[in-house]
Amino acid sequence: MRVALFGGTFDPIHRGHLAIAAAAADRFRLDTVLFAPTGRQPLKVDPSVAGFGDRLEMAALACRGDARFAASEIDAPHPDGAPNFTVDTLAEMARQQSGATIFNLVGADSFHDLARWREPERLLKLAEWIVVSRPGHTLADPEGFPLTDAQRARIHLLDEVQEHVSATALRQRLREGDACRELLPAPVAEFIQSRGLYR
Numbered sequence: 001m002r003v004a005l006f007g008g009t010f011d012p013i014h015r016g017h018l019a020i021a022a023a024a025a026d027r028f029r030l031d032t033v034l035f036a037p038t039g040r041q042p043l044k045v046d047p048s049v050a051g052f053g054d055r056l057e058m059a060a061l062a063c064r065g066d067a068r069f070a071a072s073e074i075d076a077p078h079p080d081g082a083p084n085f086t087v088d089t090l091a092e093m094a095r096q097q098s099g100a101t102i103f104n105l106v107g108a109d110s111f112h113d114l115a116r117w118r119e120p121e122r123l124l125k126l127a128e129w130i131v132v133s134r135p136g137h138t139l140a141d142p143e144g145f146p147l148t149d150a151q152r153a154r155i156h157l158l159d160e161v162q163e164h165v166s167a168t169a170l171r172q173r174l175r176e177g178d179a180c181r182e183l184l185p186a187p188v189a190e191f192i193q194s195r196g197l198y199r
C-alpha cells in the first residue's frame, strides 16, 4: 500500500486541492490519499473560519469523486486545544498502517517553510515527501534548511501542476456572495450554501 497524508486547513477544500491530489496519485501510484483537515494549524495566526466538523464534512463530500481519496479525522482538534503537529500525525499513521509506504503531500509554499515545522529531520524520515508546484511560489529547497543527499532522495517534486486557486481568495469571494461554483466540487458548493458558511 502507498498512502499519502494530505493535511491542510481545507477552509474550504477546493478543486485545486483535488487536482493536486489526483496528479500526485497518478504520478506516484498512490492507493490512498487521506485528506486530513487540521484541528489547529500551528503556523497559521488566524484560526480557521469554518469549524473542524464542517471542514471534515466538506472533505468527505469532495472525496466522493475519486476512489483513491478519503477524508480522515486523524488531525482532529485535541481536547486541550493544543496545536496539531504533522510529525505526530505521521508517526500515528506509520503505527496504524505498518507495512505501508507513507508519503506526505504538500504545496511548494508549505515545503518552503519546513524549517518552522516541528522536528523537520524526523518528518523527512517518517515519510517520503511529494511537493507540488504552486503559482507564485518557487519549487525549491526549504528556506534555511539545507537538505542532505539522503533527505533529498526522499523528496519528490511534481512541477506540472498550476492551480491558481487559494482558500483565502475563495473565502473573500464567498463572503461577497459569489457561490464560486467553478472552483468548488458541486456537493461542497451546495454544503456551503445550505449552511450559510463564509458569509
Ligand code: ATP
Residues within 6 Å of the ligand: 007, 008, 009, 010, 011, 016, 017, 020, 105, 106, 107, 108, 109, 110, 111, 132, 133, 134, 135, 163, 164, 165, 166, 167, 168, 169
Ligand atoms: P490559503 O490560501 O488560505 O493559504 P491553502 O489552500 O493554501 O489556503 P490549506 O488548505 O492549508 O491552505 O492547503 C493545504 C495544502 O495544499 C498545503 O500544503 C498547500 O500548500 C497546498 N495547496 C493549497 N492550494 C494549492 C495550490 N493552488 N497549488 C498547490 N498547492 C496548494
